Amino acid sequence: MEDVDNLxxxxxxxxxxxxxxxxxxxxxxxxxxxxxxxxxxxxxQASVREQKKLLVENGKLKKDIEQLRAQLQDKQKRRTGKALLSQAPPPHSLSPAPNNPASQQAPPAGATAAAPVTPHPPSASSHGGRERPGRREEEGGHCGGEIKNRLLFLARPSSDPLSLESRVDVSRLDLRVGRILSVRRHPLSETMSVQEVELGGDSPRTVVSRLGGRTNPDQLQGSLAVFLCNMKPSKIRGVASQARLLCCSASDDQVEVLVPPAGSAPGDRITFLDYPGEPDRELPTKLKIWELLQPDLQVDSKGVATYKGCGFEVKGKGLCRAPSERHSANMLLL
Known part of the structure; x- marks a missing residue:
């Protein structure tokens, strides 16, 4: 930082x-x-190292989840077995009553019939024996509930966008068609230009780009281009830039502005058939989403802008292309 300031x-x-x-x-x-x-x-490089660290931590959490799931299943099996054993009838209730000849003799004449012998009422201990499974189930349920809650906490997707469950693809970029209303040189740099761009909103946005002398400003004025609209606004050499211009380049000497399909209008969104997600309201600066996606943003041999082979498309109007490139080229923000 000090070196840059010294310059x-x-x-x-x-x-x-x-x-x-x-x-x-x-x-x-x-x-x-x-x-x-x-x-x-x-x-x-620092963000890549942080991502690798988070991936390692996520792997450890998955192992913990598997171990807790196995413990939970084992406890449920033991609890079910104990409940079945406690609900089985006692052995003496299943055995037939012994043959007692005296008990089978008829009562003497004139004697009242003896009241049928009833089994002893269940004691408190027997009731307690029947209630124990319930208590054990409650205790086991409480323990199982804690384990389930922990599992849910560990299995819940992390709010960190760099975790494995998060979505890191081109659909997070808010790419839109814009019309360049005016172009002027940057007051503090000859290698930069400032454009006023109509992007379908209530008022035009100011965009600072590093096109410099590689593009004629008169050719840009009034033309359509593709802009990244959900990056955090930032000052570039003292001028606030509210979007970034998308270009393609096969070399440092060949830089061209990406061209939307015919019939496009300011504000039209660039979509991707294989990546239908919605863009972020604002890209998180620390995560460097653009830098992570840029290696997969290419212009193919037919001049079509693609992400992992999926074309930049304005629905119902066509694909975005490089104006003259007919060989592989990289995407960049200027």
Whole structure:
């Protein structure tokens, strides 16, 4: 960070211009761009390391879930077996009464019939014996409930977008067609331009891009392009940018603005047949979603913009293409 700040030191810029009046400013811009790219690369590497760490932790949580599930199943089996044993009738109730000749003799004449012998009423201990399974079930249910709650907590998808259950694909990007109303040079940089873009909202958005001298501003004015609209607004050399321009490039010398299909209108959303999800309201800055997706954003041999082979499509109107590229090219934000 200090290196980048030092590059913006006016005294250093003045010294370079004094040493090399013709190319001093270009050298300064080169140093600044190189420092910014190095810082972005370091941030991306840090985010990748954090992602790997989260994946390892997620694997440990899955192992814990499997162990708790096995413990829960074992406890349920033991509890069911005990309940079945406690509900079985006692052995003496199943055995027939012994043959007692005296008991089978008729009562003497004149004697009242003896009242039938009733079994002893169940004692409190027998009632308690029948109630124990219920208590055990309640206790077991309480224990099982705690385990189930823990399982649900561990199995619940993490709110961290980098976890395995989260969705990291191109549908998180809010890509829309925009009409460039005006183009002007950036007041503090010759390699940047500022556009006013109609994106279907109530008012145009300001977009700062690094097209520099690689594109004629007169050709951009009034044309349609594709913009990433849900990145957090940020200041670029003092000018707030509310969206980013999507371009394609086969090399540093060949940078072209991606072209929407004929008949597109400002505000039309770019969709993907294989990835129907809804875009984020605003992409989280720390997670570097664009950097994670960029390697899979390509222009194919037919000039069609794709994500993992799935075309950039404006529903009912067609596919987005590179204006002249007919070979593989990378996507980038300028």
């Amino acid at each position: 913006f030191n006016p005294s250093l810029a003045a010294a370079l211009k004094k040493l090399d009046p013709e190319d001093g400013e270009q050298i300064m811009e080169y140093f600044k761009t190189h420092a910014l790219l190095s810082r972005e690369k370091a941030l991306l």
